[in-house]
Amino acid sequence: xxxxxxxxxxxxxxxxxxxxxxxxxxxxxxxxxxxxxxxxxxxxxxxxxxxxxxxxxxxxxxxxxxxxxxxxxxxxxxxxxxxxxxxxxxxxxxxxxxxxxxxxxxxxxxxxxxxxxxxxxxxxxxxxxxxxxxxxxxxxxxxxxxxxxxxxxxxxxxxxxxxxxxxxxxxxxxxxxxxxxxxxxxxxxxxxxxxxxxxxxxxxxxxxxxxxxxxxxxxxxxxxxxxxxxxxxxxxxxxxxxxxxxxxxxxxxxxxxxxxxxxxxxxxxxxxxxxxxxxxxxxxxx
Numbered sequence: 001x002x003x004x005x006x007x008x009x010x011x012x013x014x015x016x017x018x019x020x021x022x023x024x025x026x027x028x029x030x031x032x033x034x035x036x037x038x039x040x041x042x043x044x045x046x047x048x049x050x051x052x053x054x055x056x057x058x059x060x061x062x063x064x065x066x067x068x069x070x071x072x073x074x075x076x077x078x079x080x081x082x083x084x085x086x087x088x089x090x091x092x093x094x095x096x097x098x099x100x101x102x103x104x105x106x107x108x109x110x111x112x113x114x115x116x117x118x119x120x121x122x123x124x125x126x127x128x129x130x131x132x133x134x135x136x137x138x139x140x141x142x143x144x145x146x147x148x149x150x151x152x153x154x155x156x157x158x159x160x161x162x163x164x165x166x167x168x169x170x171x172x173x174x175x176x177x178x179x180x181x182x183x184x185x186x187x188x189x190x191x192x193x194x195x196x197x198x199x200x201x202x203x204x205x206x207x208x209x210x211x212x213x214x215x216x217x218x219x220x221x222x223x224x225x226x227x228x229x230x231x232x233x234x235x236x237x238x239x240x241x242x243x244x245x246x247x248x249x250x251x252x253x254x255x256x257x258x259x260x261x262x263x264x265x266x267x268x269x270x271x272x273x274x275x276x277x278x279x280x281x282x283x284x285x286x
Contacts, residue, residue, distance in 0.1 A: 002241050014085070016133045023085055023126030024137055025094030031119035033057055034107035035218060036178050037114065038170040039185035040163030041123075042068075042139035043095070051173035058095035061139075064090060068142040075146060087130065088138030112178070115186040120192045128196035140166070204254045205273040207246050209233060213265040214243050217231075223243065225253050 028043045038044035045062035065088040072084075098105075110117050130136055144158035153161070167182035169232065210217055221228045228247040235242065249257055254272075261268050 013133060013135075014086075016129055017087055017135055018090065019082060019132070020126045020129035020135075021090045021137070022094055023129070024123055025091055027119045027123035027126065028057070028091075029095055029098040029102075030105070030108055030117045033121065034105070035115035035119065035181065035185075036118050036170070036174050037119075037182040037185050038166050039182055039189055040064065040140065040159075040166055041117065041137075042166075043091075044182070044230055045134040045166045045169055048169045048173050056096070056099055058092045058179065061090070061095060065089065065138050068139065071146065072142045076148065083133075083135040084138050084142070088142075089136055097271035112181060116181055117188075120185060120189040120248040124189065124193040127193055145152060163190075167209055185238050203248050203250055203275045205246065205248055205275050206254065206257060207244055207259060207271045208272075209242050209244050209270075210261075210265045211242075213268065214245060217258055217261060217268075218245055220264075221247050221257065224260075225249055225257065247283040249280060 028041070030045065032039060033047055036047060037049050042064050043057060043061050046057045047056075049060050050057055053284065055063075062094075069085060069088055107115055109118065123149045129136065140159060140162045143162045145161065147153055147158040151158075152283060163186045164183070167186045168179065170182045171179045208217060210213075218228065219231070225247060228245050231244045231246065233244040234240070247257065258270070
């Protein structure tokens with residue numbers, strides 16, 4: 001039974017990673033390559049290098065990914081798992097298939113700016129699938145880990161630095177407009193990727209203090225939303241005690257809750273925070 005479950009999970013992971021790599025390769029070939037922009041990826045660097053080496057984007061991506069995997073294994077050992085190897089090798093294979101199927105492809109939009117924008121949106125879908133499956137597309141992720149180890153720079157900052165350097169590399173082969181487009185694409189790619197990864201699951205932490213309406217607000221949260229926590233809060237000015245109710249809600253629930261609070265007590269003191277991730281043990285149902 002356990003072996004069947006493990007096999008199912010493996011097949012599911014392989015399917016997800018395959019679909020994600022196909023989407024990423026689609027974005028690179030149909031949007032990034034025609035734009036000539038080098039947007040924060042090994043494929044972006046490969047686009048620049050095709051101007052100096054007699055190799056295709058897929059071949060250069062494969063070579064660089066393999067080299068980075070070898071360096072990664074030499075430095076980190078078994079820390080690079082099966083998923084990193086699988087995606088690093090599958091991505092250039094899909095690129096190679098597209099190159100053979102569409103040897104004379106130019107641009108779907110006919111505009112480099114639109115191509116970069118479409119790339120950022122489409123590639124973010126693929127990368128978010130990989131992220132949610134605890135995988136990555138390799139490439140710059142490996143570079144970031146190496147930089148993190150030897151220069152003690154945080155992974156996020158290392159990724160940003162690597163992405164900027166790739167974008168700046170376009171100056172070796174293209175004009176200033178392409179360099180600026182590469183830098184802007186790198187910036188907006190990060191924003192769009194964050195939205196796809198976190199924007200759909202982000203929740204809000206709502207903290208409410210009401211002088212005389214806590215019970216109706218508590219009842220509304222319990223029956224309409226599902227749960228909350230009560231704390232005793234003490235004012236710093238006169239040490240007056242208040243009850244604070246805290247609830248974690250979705251965007252839709254937040255709107256419902258705020259409508260009710262403003263109707264019940266317009267003078268309520270409310271603070272709101274974004275919550276990207278929650279870990280908890282669900283209560284057993286009886």
